[in-house]
Amino acid sequence: MVMQDVTQDEGRDAALIGLDWGSTGLRAWLIGAGGSVLSARQAPLGASVLSGDAAYAQALEQLTGDWQRARPELPLLACGMVGSQHGWREVPYLNCPADAAMLAAQMSSQMPAGAGGLRIVPGLLDEPHDGTPDVMRGEETQILGAVALHPDLADATLILPGTHSKWARLRQGHVLGFATQMTGELFALLREHSVLGRLMVDTGGEPDWNAFDEGVAAAREQGTAEGLLHQLFGVRALGLRQRLPNTGAADYLSGLLIGHELVVGVATLLPVQPLALVGDAALCHRYVEALKQFGVHDVKTLENTAPAGLWRLARELALA
Amino acid sequence: MVMQDVTQDEGRDAALIGLDWGSTGLRAWLIGAGGSVLSARQAPLGASVLSGDAAYAQALEQLTGDWQRARPELPLLACGMVGSQHGWREVPYLNCPADAAMLAAQMSSQMPAGAGGLRIVPGLLDEPHDGTPDVMRGEETQILGAVALHPDLADATLILPGTHSKWARLRQGHVLGFATQMTGELFALLREHSVLGRLMVDTGGEPDWNAFDEGVAAAREQGTAEGLLHQLFGVRALGLRQRLPNTGAADYLSGLLIGHELVVGVATLLPVQPLALVGDAALCHRYVEALKQFGVHDVKTLENTAPAGLWRLARELALA
DSSP: OOOTTSOHHHHHHEEEEEEEEOSSOEEEEEEETTSOEEEEEEESOOGGGOOSHHHHHHHHHHHHHHHHHHOTTSOEEEESGGGSTTSSSOOOOEESSBOHHHHHHTOBOOOOTTSTTOEEOOOEEEOOTTSOOEEESSHHHHHHHHHHHOGGGGSEEEEEOSTTEEEEEEETTEEEEEEEEOHHHHHHHHHHHSTTGGGOOOOSSSOOHHHHHHHHHHHHHHHHHHOHHHHHHHHHHHHHTTSSOGGGHHHHHHHHHHHHHHHHHHHHHTTSOOEEEESOHHHHHHHHHHHHTTTOOOEEEEOOOHHHHHHHHHHHTTOO | OOOTTSOHHHHHHEEEEEEEEOSSOEEEEEEETTSOEEEEEEESOOGGGOOSHHHHHHHHHHHHHHHHHHOTTSOEEEESGGGSTTSSSOOOOEESSBOHHHHHHTOBOOOOTTSTTOEEOOOEEEOOTTSOOEEESSHHHHHHHHHHHOGGGGSEEEEEOSTTEEEEEEETTEEEEEEEEOHHHHHHHHHHHSTTGGGOOOOSSSOOHHHHHHHHHHHHHHHHHHOHHHHHHHHHHHHHTTSSOGGGHHHHHHHHHHHHHHHHHHHHHTTSOOEEEESOHHHHHHHHHHHHTTTOOOEEEEOOOHHHHHHHHHHHTTOO
16 A cells, blocks of 8 residues: 555655644654654644544544554654643643653553554643743653754753743753743734734735844843833834834834743743754744844754654654 | 703803713713713714714714703813824824923814814823833823822822723822833733633632732732743643632733732832822722732722813813
């Protein structure tokens, strides 16, 4: 049997089927020996739109059925919200500090028929005695992948920008702790639904880097004294005073929010060097630009590392 | 002619027709000698839904036409977004510091036919050399009213909570400067559109004051170190860890946001005592509770003071 969208040779090389099964989307990879991606697929079949065993099994079949039938012996690993309370099967959070071996040991394979022997990666929990607790699901696997691809990141600070940006401190390959910042979600909310969004004119072209840099500078220089809630209204006041063009307002806001994230992150996490960014290239570029204002110039940027993380876990379980 | 919803005696006592004409709504008062409210009306005829002279004139007629016909000599004063760039007629912002005399001197009466001789109060601008600029329209009139009703507030800090909460510093009746915080709008956005809103169960009853107090405490104790963007995600993590009931999540968020507002406001503005709150009673109550955690116990609370402010301006112009 020839695998759809994969050459026969590649199909033969496959060692693992990996899934990043989030709230809104499902991504599937056919992964070769060494963790390379032989084929990738995605569909808007996230945990937030699925309910019940049959719906999950059907989504899995839709994206990976042909791969499974061609190579029934391939292990099937998934990370992300599929393991949450509202996912297919809940896999409890694992406490920090945690490493690949501990994550692998807590993976759940107690799945119903139709799951093809799927194993789900647990999320991570960081619950300090005197602070706000925090959780992640999916990013722990991207972190493992980043370290698998770049062993020098075993002692590092990793930033995974996104809807819920994650800052993780690593030592000797253990995730010591992490902090989530709602930067991306807040940007989207303010852009789409707030009084600020109504000012914004989208040019569809390159970001207005001047406006972005000014937003970062406002956060770095005055963010703590003025507060985010005040500086957000400043986006409007700057526009009314014609000190910010409508075409730059969205990028100023982006810089302001990322700047506030960095003010906290740099103060609390940056002592652990090196620093690497993991995620969408265009978004990571914004962080690279913003970090320059904080005196951080040497930043590695990696695109999606989840397949390498799933491969790392499969090796840990001696499945691949 | 007998005025609708006002007794003949009250109509005779009227000295001013006052309007608070905001973005979303129009409020009208028939104001007696001394600034007392004889009659009040409102309609969802704010500047954001009106366009062109005829639409504004029609809204004015709808709310005050009978009052105007019964007493054509009454002056007509309006504050709020009606004087903005997108209002009926733009009245330029007045720079801080400013007092009642300066605001009265800058009021615009260059209106088209159908405006009944309406005069519009200018907004205020605070544009520091080294910080974010800020603007208000409407609140300057509420501030004048608060001082007219309570002369000891001529040297005070006033907080006007709301969608865009305003903190104003007053000395000898002059507004020295002010800062807007987007607290109310952010709460509404997060409640209605974010991942946090989906956790929240509305009981419709009394606020969960325990949850509210915990939100304030998180902001006061860890807000600067952890940052608002991180603590927002904490609302979710606390829920997942069953440390915050779904029925308390909205009040925790309310406390967290008001707490962040207070961390900045108390640090920068509170040296100017006394402190007074002006606005919706239930919302002001939240601020009174939150301020206790900051060691502030003696806070005056005033409901809408715009009519008294409009009366103060009419007196300044010798119109009443």
